[in-house]
Amino acid sequence: MLRGGVAPVEPAAVFHPTSDRDIAQLIRAAYQQGFPAVSARGHGHSINGQANTAGGVVIEMSRLAEGHADGVRIAEEMRYVDAWGGELWIDVLRACLEHGLAPRSWTDYLYLSVGGTLSNAGISGQAFNHGPQISNVHELDVVTGSLN
Numbered sequence: 001m002l003r004g005g006v007a008p009v010e011p012a013a014v015f016h017p018t019s020d021r022d023i024a025q026l027i028r029a030a031y032q033q034g035f036p037a038v039s040a041r042g043h044g045h046s047i048n049g050q051a052n053t054a055g056g057v058v059i060e061m062s063r064l065a066e067g068h069a070d071g072v073r074i075a076e077e078m079r080y081v082d083a084w085g086g087e088l089w090i091d092v093l094r095a096c097l098e099h100g101l102a103p104r105s106w107t108d109y110l111y112l113s114v115g116g117t118l119s120n121a122g123i124s125g126q127a128f129n130h131g132p133q134i135s136n137v138h139e140l141d142v143v144t145g146s147l148n
């Protein structure tokens with residue numbers, strides 16, 4: 001959490017969810033019990049500690065992806081990918097290439113997470129033609145404290 005030393009704050013805990021429901025429960029608990037903050041962490045490459053939180057709980061998004069058998073699902077005919085936010089773009093690309101496909105817009109550096117780059121657009125050489133990654137998203141699931 002202190003890598004780089006640019007934003008040297010420490011969270012109270014790091015949470016390793018096994019499902020989106022775990023995350024919803026954490027967010028609900030944060031409201032009910034008054035944690036200072038909850039922060040998602042993709043690959044931790046944002047340069048000013050955006051994925052960290054002083055005294056709060058960091059949600060390690062990549063862990064779920066590791067235990068997730070099909071974290072990247074390709075709908076070949078419909079030409080879209082359904083991916084968990086903690087997936088790295090390199091793994092999304094690899095999964096696409098098995099079907100002879102590729103994302104329309106990616107990042108030049110591919111060891112960044114889907115959620116991490118969509119949170120700030122996600123740009124590369126293809127953005128000139130296809131827009132940033134966020135402009136190529138059809139649907140997003142937003143996890144809140146609601147368990148419904």
Ligand SMILES: Cc1cc2nc3c(=O)[nH]c(=O)nc-3n(C[C@H](O)[C@H](O)[C@H](O)COP(=O)(O)OP(=O)(O)OC[C@H]3O[C@@H](n4cnc5c(N)ncnc54)[C@H](O)[C@@H]3O)c2cc1C
Nearest residue numbers: 042043044045046051085107108109113115116119122123
């Ligand atoms: C070496 C290097 C190369 C880079 N190259 C590029 C590039 O080519 N193109 C480009 O656009 N950017 C590039 N960046 C910038 C990078 O895209 C951003 O810093 C990005 O936010 C980092 O992604 P991450 O997975 O490390 O996210 P993190 O740093 O972990 O998180 C970034 C933000 O997104 C939030 N977040 C993360 N995951 C989720 C989620 N699942 N749901 C909701 N919120 C979430 C975090 O809370 C945080 O606010 C580069 C950065 C580095 C260090």
